[in-house]
Amino acid sequence: MFKNHPRGLPVLFFTEMWERFGFYLMLGIFTLYMKAGADAAMPAKSGLGLAPQHASDIYGTYIALVYLTPFIGGLLADRILGYRRAIVIGGVLMGLGYSGLAIPGYGPWFFLSLLLIIVGNGFFKPNISTLVGNLYNNEQYKEHKDAGFNIFYMGINIGAFVCNFVAAYLRNTYGWGYAFLAAGIGMFFGVGWFLTGMKHTAEADVLKPTKPGDQPVGQILAAVFGPAALFAAVGWFIPSLVGGEGWTVFGSKSNDAFLFACLPVTWFYYRLWKGSDGEDKERIGALLPLFAAVIAFWAIFHQNGDALTTWADRYTRREIPEAAAPLLEGVGGVQRVDTSLREITVTDDHGNPVLGPDGKPAKELGPDPYFNNVPKSEWPPPPAPACKAEVLTPETEASARRPRPSWCRPSCSSRSTRSSSCS
Numbered sequence: 001m002f003k004n005h006p007r008g009l010p011v012l013f014f015t016e017m018w019e020r021f022g023f024y025l026m027l028g029i030f031t032l033y034m035k036a037g038a039d040a041a042m043p044a045k046s047g048l049g050l051a052p053q054h055a056s057d058i059y060g061t062y063i064a065l066v067y068l069t070p071f072i073g074g075l076l077a078d079r080i081l082g083y084r085r086a087i088v089i090g091g092v093l094m095g096l097g098y099s100g101l102a103i104p105g106y107g108p109w110f111f112l113s114l115l116l117i118i119v120g121n122g123f124f125k126p127n128i129s130t131l132v133g134n135l136y137n138n139e140q141y142k143e144h145k146d147a148g149f150n151i152f153y154m155g156i157n158i159g160a161f162v163c164n165f166v167a168a169y170l171r172n173t174y175g176w177g178y179a180f181l182a183a184g185i186g187m188f189f190g191v192g193w194f195l196t197g198m199k200h201t202a203e204a205d206v207l208k209p210t211k212p213g214d215q216p217v218g219q220i221l222a223a224v225f226g227p228a229a230l231f232a233a234v235g236w237f238i239p240s241l242v243g244g245e246g247w248t249v250f251g252s253k254s255n256d257a258f259l260f261a262c263l264p265v266t267w268f269y270y271r272l273w274k275g276s277d278g279e280d281k282e283r284i285g286a287l288l289p290l291f292a293a294v295i296a297f298w299a300i301f302h303q304n305g306d307a308l309t310t311w312a313d314r315y316t317r318r319e320i321p322e323a324a325a326p327l328l329e330g331v332g333g334v335q336r337v338d339t340s341l342r343e344i345t346v347t348d349d350h351g352n353p354v355l356g357p358d359g360k361p362a363k364e365l366g367p368d369p370y371f372n373n374v375p376k377s378e379w380p381p382p383p384a385p386a387c388k389a390e391v392l393t394p395e396t397e398a399s400a401r402r403p404r405p406s407w408c409r410p411s412c413s414s415r416s417t418r419s420s421s422c423s
Contacts, residue, residue: 006204008201009152012128012155013155014155015128017159018190021186022094022095023121023160028163028167031306031309032313034048034050034055035055043175044175053252058114071122073122076217077127084201084205091120092191095120097118101114102181129152134203134206135201165333315373320334339371341366344365346363
C-alpha cells in the first residue's frame with residue numbers, strides 16, 4: 001500500500017489513525033455520558049445527569065472551539081514551532097484531555113479536560129495534513145500526491161470505525177471512564193508512533209519564510225481575537241439586557257457569544273482578500289466560498305454526536321434476537337433492561353426533564369427509560385422478585401422446607417448455617 005510513497009507516509013497514517021480513534025470515540029459517547037443519570041447498581045456507569053439542552057450546549061460549544069483553534073495552531077506552526085513539534089504538543093494535550101474525562105464528576109476538571117482537547121486539536125489537526133502534503137514536494141513523489149492523501153484518509157476512516165466497538169465494549173462492561181481512558185491511551189500510542197518515525201518527516205517540516213509586509217504573529221492574533229473577545233462579550237451579555245433574563249438570539253448564551261465572535265473573524269478574512277492582489281486575490285477569492293460550504297457541511301455532520309445520537313437513544317427500538325445475544329455480549333455489544341421500577345427523571349414527550357416545585361428535575365418510580373420506545377402491550381413481564389437471605393433457625397427451618405415458587409428454586413437451594421427463602 002505504501003509502495004512508491006515517502007517513508008513518512010506510514011508514520012503519519014498511523015499517527016492520524018490513532019488520533020481519529022480517540023477523537024471519534026470521545027464524540028460518540030460524550031452526549032450520552034453527559035445526559036446519563038446515576039446507576040446505583042454500577043456507579044462506574046453513572047453519567048453527569050445533565051439536562052439535554054445543557055448537554056447539547058456544551059457539545060456544540062466544544063465542537064465550535066475545536067474548529068476554531070486550528071487557526072492559531074496552524075499559524076504558530078507555520079511561523080514559530082514547526083509542524084512536528086506542534087503535532088507532538090497537540091497529541092500530548094489531547095491524550096491528557098481524554099484521560100481527564102475518565103475522572104467522574106462535573107466540575108473544573110471536566111472543563112479543563114475539554115480545554116486540553118480543544119487546544120491540543122488546534123496544534124495537531126492542521127499540521128499533520130500539512131506534513132502529508134509537504135512530503136510530496138519532492139519531485140520523486142509529486143505524481144503520487146493524490147494517492148497519498150487517499151491512503152492517509154483510509155487511516156482516518158479505520159480509526160473512526162474501530163473506536164465505536166471499543167467504546168461500546170468498555171462502557172457496557174466497565175463504565176464510561178474506561179472508554180474515555182481508551183481514547184487517551186490511543187492518542188498516546190499515536191504520539192509514540194510519530195516520535196519513533198520523526199526522522200522520516202524531517203524534510204517536510206519547513207517553516208514558512210516571512211515575506212515583506214507580513215504581519216507578526218502577535219499582531220495577527222490580536223487583530224483577530226481581540227475584537228472576537230469583545231464581540232463574544234457583547235453576545236453573552238447584551239441579549240439578556242435587551243430582551244430580559246433568559247432571552248437569547250441563537251438559543252443559548254454560548255451560541256450567542258460564539259456566533260458574535262465569528263463576525264470579526266469573518267471580517268478579517270474579507271480584509272485579507274480585499275488587501276491582496278493578483279494571483280493571491282484570485283486564490284483567496286476561490287477559497288472563501290469553499291470555506292462557507294465546508295462550515296455548513298461540518299455543522300450538519302456533527303449533529304451525529306448530538307441530535308442523531310439523542311434521536312437514536314430516545315426514539316428507536318434496538319432489540320436483537322435472543323440467539324444473537326451471546327455473541328454480541330462477548331464484545332460488550334448488549335445492554336439488558338427490564339421493567340422493574342426504579343427512580344427515574346420525569347420527562348416530557350421530547351425527553352426533556354420536567355421540573356418540580358423546587359426547580360429541579362422531578363423524579364418518579366418507573367421502568368428503564370428505554371421502554372418509552374416500546375408500546376406497553378409489548379413490554380416483557382417484570383422480573384421475578386429477588387430472594388433474600390435469612391438465618392436458618394428451628395422456627396424457620398420448617399418454613400424453609402415448604403414448597404417454593406419455581407422462579408425462586410435456583411436461589412433457595414443452600415443448606416448450611418444460612419439459607420435463602422422466598423420473601
